[in-house]
Amino acid sequence: MSSLIHQSCQSKIPVYSLRFISSLVIVENPLNFQSRHEHDLTIFNLFNDRNRTQKPTIRETRTIHAHILKTALLQLDIFAANSLTDYYCKSAAMGDALRLFDEIPHPTLISWNLMLSGYNHNFQFEESWKIFCRMHSSGFDPNQFSYGSVFSACTASEAILSGKQVYSLAIKDGFFSNGYVRAGMIDLFTKNCRFDDALRVFQDVQCENVVCWNAIISGAVRNRKQWVALDLFHQMSSGFSIPNGFTFSSILTACTALGELEMGKGVHGWVIKCGAGEDVFVGTAIVDLYAKCGDIDEAVKEFSLMPVRNVVSWTTIISGFVQKEDSTSALQFFKKMRQVRAEINNYTITSVLTACAKPEMLEEAIQFHPWILKTGFYSDSAVKDSLINMYSKIGEIDLCEMVFGEMGNIKNLGTWAVMISAFAHNQSSGRAIELFQRMFLDGLRPDNFCCSSVLSIIDCLHFGRQIHCYTYKAGLVFDVSLGSSLFTMYSKWGSIEESYEVFEKIHDRDKVSWTSMIAGFAEHGCVDRAFQLLREMVFEKIRPDQMTLTAILTACSALQSIQRGKEVHGYAIRVGVGREILVGGALVTMYSKCRTVDSARRVFEMMPQKDQVSWSSLVSGYAQNGCNELALLQFHEMLMTGVEIDCFTVSSILGVAAILTGSGLGDQLHARITKTGLDSDLSVGSSLVTMYSKCGSIEDARKVFNQIEKLDLITWTAMIVGYAQHGKGEEALRVYELMRKEGMEPDWVTFVGVLSACSHNGLVEEGYFHLNSMTKDYGIEPGPHHYACMVDLLGRSGRLKEAERFIGNMPIKPDALVWETLLGACRVHHDVELGRLAAKKVLELEHCDAGAYVSLSNFWADVGQWEEVLKIRSMMKGTGVKKEPGWSFV
Template identity: 70%
Template structure:
């Protein structure tokens, strides 16, 4: 790496000397020729001095050399490399040009500026003229097609190459192999690779990279072995791709063997290779080996090595080490770049620390980095500060698809799906090219608010853009239609999927279960078992939910046995679903067993256990579980308190009920809702304290709903309090005229003949009184 850096510096120094010579020659009256101007422009390109290049080009125009192909290609290349493609295009179109070098320069510049359609349009102009593209032109064109994933267009260019007999050129052949590999068509890439008469390191590396991108590590390593067997020298790109192929489970031994090869071949001093090695070890769970590689690094000025080490600690759930590494960088005088900062921001779980890093990024001038900005607003969203999250998002000047998608997801996750839709419309207004991740996020927002019409509109957009067959989009569509109860549409999308994945199966099973199609849910679950797909916790939770509705303990027990067989009994979501299923089937002891099998209890499973005990009249056990939950450090939510108050109600624990109701606000800052107050009314009613229950309803800080009065009405019926029952029934009918229960209850009391009238007639008689 040191040798490469020295060569680069010497080259730039030589260019600078040339540039100064040209300036001196001009000042002493010497008239530069096209080669002099070309050399000066090459110097400006190497040193990235577009302003000086403009001054030189003004002399070029003044002295009549602007039509010279050598000079113009140099100017085009300078502007393209300086991210000034617009100026490069102006130079190119100043005069008509028949110089292939100029055409190659502008096409290559457009590709490097990621303006791939511009490059392809210029290529089409070139082909319509009288110029014949050469190997350099075709390499750029295939690169553009690969970047756009324009497989059909690339095939047309390939056909043109075959027709012109240029396919045997090693550079063109390599570009074709790389194109098919990057488009994921590995069978065609292998075919073209086998047809190449001469293969270089780039073509071998393209094949290895293609298999890595497709997740086929076995074939990637097989090609690497073949490459080594033929005696072909490898470069650092080859090594990094092979290391990426090793970044998977059960690949530790292979990674160590590649590590040995790197040491033997002299690539261990290459900072890029070393960073890739650190990343590979972290991905396979060998963080200790990552640390060893980092400690053995002599050139710690390379920010990439620091960045992957910080990221490795973050992925290993070692936030302390990641933060310490970041601080060490700053203390040693290094300036963390966007990748380092983004990695640290991603592990921030408190607003205070997140704001400190935010201040650092402002001071270091990193806010313009889209990855840093995206990490910041994601951090604020994760910490619950959606206002600050949106403020950071708005400050990002050039938003990419990742930033738009993350902000849309943030709004959805925090219950602001409507704002997510507004953001989506803003993204369309700015004419951004939507990808499958963005559409998936928007469809998730549709699912959150059960917006079937909007979901259909997004589906239509996906069809128009040709994204409807993408696996992620299909899964999101199945989920959206399922949650919106449009099961026929969900099944139709599911049946049309080219490849059915875990997510789509799980979404459809969940949809069937939630909409009461229990038999279909179980049949689909059986279908998943017959495939090679791994059954995840979400699918099992959905099936257990369906069994809960069936109230079939036998099927539930079989599922529990299957869960034990595949080792998911300790998963918190599966365990919580088992608790609910056993509770619905009346088996409280099995609820307790399922609870004990959970490895790490969360709020949901604690609440499920409390509710299960409360439902079956075991109030003391429910309150005991609640105290254990608090001792474990889990904070209760409003749903938890519904279970706690129900437990008090079913066991006549009036004073305990008052205590926990007051504790909601006093100790936990949770405002009681209608269900909590209804539980208290039920508690007082069961205890026979009906007048106190009436007074409690009257003095509630929120307006009593039909649930509270209906609960009192039921208590009055049990205890035979006709007068208070009549009052409660009137209140229920005022708040919910369609509630037939109130009419029936009054009719059963038999206090008046009018009570046996139809609901509408009875309501009229009450009003007349």
């Protein structure tokens, strides 16, 4: 219609007369040709004497309407009526448009189509549907443009049933093979998550219309059916339809989503061959492909070759650098974007804010905030949300609250979710929960994102169950992201069965939810169930990724299940991820934990790229399996390669240094740790305390202990155990009391150190007191190590009979450690009869342990029973037990 209205004034007048004056008007109003000519020219000039780059305002439209009414010819000229209707639609005055339309005595199909498109343009989709129904009941046969408009209305209002009715009418009217109509129906289904129905519509007729191909391919991409989109593209390319820029944009998006860079390069070749490379949308899709697939250099190259760049292409390259965590380059491109005066939108701003969301970018972040205020983007809610997120990531929680407070009466649930997430990220769980509760007071109902953020940081299972009940009531529980947060919360609190119940209720489980549930089973030692879930995942045709396989390998590591680990390794090789960094590191850890360090080494050597985790896994694997020299060599190679060492690696190698007490390695490592700034880490501090203690430097251990600002339970325990091992029981007990005053609750390992300290100082009454305190004050049931410490305490004090009675009254069955401790006491005090009993019990419990035989042999040698010594050595030969040879650095 617009093309008809805006024709050049130089067209001949009889053409207008024939086109826009109904025959009825001519019959009823026999105007002479000259007056008709002048009238048409006047009407045409009224609608043509405007700047066409601007939309008409309601005031301008009503002025034109009044001028036409003066001529008293509005009812006689369908061109004027349609033009005026079009203007009312464009000026968003649909009420005036409808009143004018109702006054047209004989509306044409163009008139009806103007109303349909007008309602769509003004987002009044239900009214568009009503006018179509009225048009049909009035006896007008819709054309392809009518169907296109009503399909758009049904799509936007998600009226699938109405769309099906329209499609049936189109088929009845002979539009079955019309590509424009079928594309509308395909678009309706794909935009309402009914891709299978869209595919059936597409396949009903063999199609060579590029519009239909584009509709189904873009629909597949929209519904995350990326491989289907690629298959459709292959079919299209093999037929008679030539892909255009829209096709290439969609298919490049599919390659990007799949991470299929090589396939994307093939499509890029097609683009060059078809000459579609100059299309700005295609060029942007190519840049996006290379950027998101990790080839940022190629993305920059393609970006530089684009003849025309719009705001989307600039934002795409900036986002590419953000994804690569290259904030400096992202800001440089933003600076260039401003220099060339390119358009900047809110997506550009949010990308730059993400680039600034790092502690080291604090200065740039603070400078960027005033620019946003100056340019007016501060009024955009998405920009404010990104500002809150940025300040959260750099630890400026007060600035987060400032931005949030400046929003006033906030109704956007997304903003609340971002602020709750900011509190959670900065360990302010109380304030996050308080904000969550405030939403209800303000009359808001938290959505899945708000609930997910709170579930990630709650410290009370009861409160988590309350949120679970709310999600049931609000109908959110079936959402995949919220469901994943719920079952992860239950898993974190040890309620693995409740976790699995939530998982089963999620409708469309994605790869992340499957992986999270598998990881939950793995963390709780349910390896069989984790494997069963992995099989179900594969059966559901959801391909496990590196994260999934890493989770299942973690379970194999925890239970030292080498057979299952090998099965996963085989599957990883079969699907082509066996040498990937993430899986490779997990395999190295699994083989190390299963005491197969040779296999761990082979996996490590086969990895084309080795990261910090894989190096650390191998070093710790050697250390845990007693391969101390190999651990040191691997650590040295790691340093020579330039790989940054982390706390995990340092803690492992400090354990080796604690064993190699005479090498001076500990001092060298301590210097290296201080130089790299890792000495502030708690795990490293604890390892240093332990290392110095085992090396006999208890004073150095105390110095390290005093330099740690925030002590955790492991560090306190390491210091207590260190003092106990050095016979400084009183110092150990003083540290224990200081720990209690600091509000730190001991665990079972701490009490081993405390009881050991009592043993070294002969503090029998204190030992009984602390043993009783374990259960009474802290609810910790004593184990074999605690009872062995008490037996050692009584034995050192010469109270052997009391030690024997103590063993007889133990609530648990005494193990070999307890009897061997008593045997050692009998050896010191030369109690042959009790020693004979203890020896008998040790042999019954550990008949294959070389250490037990050595202890017995030494006992009989000390009391002069050489015949018994010979018997013990004969028994060792008979059972095949061998004593490991001793070694020394001296």
